[in-house]
Amino acid sequence: MENKQLVKNSKFLALVLRHDPGKIGVELDEAGWVSVDVLLAAIKARGRQFDRGELDQVVAQNDKKRFEFDETGTRIRASQGHSVPVDLGYVPIEPPEALYHGTATRFLESIFGEGLRPGSRHHVHLSTDAETAVKVGTRHGKPAVLVVAAARMLADGHEFFRSTNGVWLTEQVPAEYLSRLPG
Numbered sequence: 735m736e737n738k739q740l741v742k743n744s745k746f747l748a749l750v751l752r753h754d755p756g757k758i759g760v761e762l763d764e765a766g767w768v769s770v771d772v773l774l775a776a777i778k779a780r781g782r783q784f785d786r787g788e789l790d791q792v793v794a795q796n797d798k799k800r801f802e803f804d805e806t807g808t809r810i811r812a813s814q815g816h817s818v819p820v821d822l823g824y825v826p827i828e829p830p831e832a833l834y835h836g837t838a839t840r841f842l843e844s845i846f847g848e849g850l851r852p853g854s855r856h857h858v859h860l861s862t863d864a865e866t867a868v869k870v871g872t873r874h875g876k877p878a879v880l881v882v883a884a885a886r887m888l889a890d891g892h893e894f895f896r897s898t899n900g901v902w903l904t905e906q907v908p909a910e911y912l913s914r915l916p917g
């Protein structure tokens with residue numbers, strides 16, 4: 735599959751599996767899973783060509799491994815990033831000392847006022863490296879990287895999760911745990 739088509743299919747899958755399953759008339763279960771057969775049939779019914787081979791390719795070649803099959807390969811879900819109410823079942827784990835969050839400079843004043851909020855998603859998304867944070871921030875404008883004092887948050891009772899595709903998640907980050915990475 736062409737890279738362009740792969741990206742298009744990935745974006746469409748992300749929309750359906752994270753934000754709007756109703757768009758093609760499917761329902762996610764409480765952990766975000768949908769049957770692969772049901773999904774492919776629903777896509778086909780809406781006149782879009784997307785066979786099992788193409789789905790496998792999107793899951794395997796996705797740059798951030800955004801999607802996963804269950805152990806039987808018969809169900810699929812997004813590993814994180816949902817706005818629809820699902821419980822992905824991640825268990826709290828100990829984070830590294832510091833984590834990073836990429837944002838745009840225009841949000842900084844608000845963020846240092848009220849902390850990092852999840853917005854329409856379930857969690858604030860964090861990474862273990864600043865480079866990823868720069869990329870995420872660039873999507874919103876002029877990037878700024880925030881350092882999150884994760885170990886201190888943990889000590890103060892905040893929970894952290896790591897998605898199957900390696901994104902760190904926490905419910906919110908109060909401003910006292912944030913500092914801006916110079917540069």
Ligand code: HQG
Nearest residue numbers: 800815836837838841844845848849850851853859870874
């Ligand atoms: C900002 C991508 C003002 C926050 C990425 C961000 C990520 C505030 C924006 C994943 C704020 C929300 C998520 C506050 C937070 N005041 N602005 N108090 N608190 N914000 O897209 O983290 O490619 O919902 O800094 O890699 O940018 O989709 O979150 O700029 O992991 O797989 O509000 O999306 O992954 O934006 O991105 P988003 P995000 P995928």
